[in-house]
Amino acid sequence: MDQPISSIPLVIIGGGPAGYTAAIYAARAGLDPVLYQGPNPGGQLTITGEVENYPGYKNGITGPAMMEDFQAQAERFGAIIKAGTITKVDFNTYPRRLTLDNGVTILAQAVIIAAGASAKWLGLPAEKKLYGKGVSACAICDGFFFKDKNVVVVGGGDTAAEESLYLANLCHKVHLLVRKDHMRASKIMQERVFKKANIQVWFQTEVKDIIGQEAVEAIEVIHATAITHIEAAGLFVAIGHQPNTLPFLPYIHVDHQGYIQTKPGTTQTNIPGVFAAGDIQDPHYRQAVTAAGTGCMAALDAERFLQQPHGHLQNAHNH
Missing domain, CATH: 3.50.50.60 (FAD/NAD(P)-binding domain)
Known part of the structure; x- marks a missing residue:
């Protein structure tokens, strides 16, 4: 088991439109974000054929190609994109402790959860x-x-x-x-x-x-x-979606369907410095463009959070 050495300013969990947009904004703000792509890099868009309703692609684009564009744009500004899935978190300590699927633990001063949702299937x-x-x-x-x-x-x-x-x-x-x-x-x-x-x-x-x-x-x-x-x-x-919130429970407050609850008008969760963006907190719209919008909001919220002193969080337990 690797011991965490130093903490990363911002970790973004999930490589879909929300995660990549957050990475673009955070990287341009000089936050050196590290993004973990999760089990399905590109998110739900990688199982979508043509995307014709995302602004800017006038001839349409396939979901996977669009996500490659998002990733390349984030990397161009210095975001570090890594394969790997966060399987466990400890939000009782600060910096926040995240455990990867390979057992490695990382520490993050701020976290953006953009792990998405999965459509429920019939199983045929x-x-x-x-x-x-x-x-x-x-x-x-x-x-x-x-x-x-x-x-x-x-x-x-x-x-x-x-x-x-x-x-x-x-x-x-x-x-x-x-x-x-x-x-x-x-x-x-x-x-x-x-x-x-x-x-x-x-x-x-x-x-x-x-x-x-x-x-x-x-x-x-x-x-x-x-x-x-x-x-x-x-x-x-159309038998529903399942938000991928399991690794973040019981710390993060979710609604009766399992979607992360954010403070209205923000991407803030109930844990200071932990933000949520994209389909994991959106049971209503579930579009690439709305996910990207909340990714931008989360990066701006995280940037504001990281500018403040956090001594009071070092030994505080959040319940």
């Missing part, structure tokens, strides 16, 4: 195989590619209702598959769904398989007890 083998070839977890990202086609949305909550309504404006027909005999979505969202002529809601329906070799062609479902096929070019899984 065909889902992985056809990801980006008709299977998606984001209607706003990918709906455009299914213009005038039939699509299937899976889920019964507000996310599924929102995705269905969004897709209904683009697609010929939307089949919404709900596992139970009722929807969990709010009343107003349900009413909108039922009013929309080209959304068909299937209750007591589960996906059995996704049919197609190179692209999604149909969805095999169990409806009540019968097995049936729904012809569709796209499958949108």
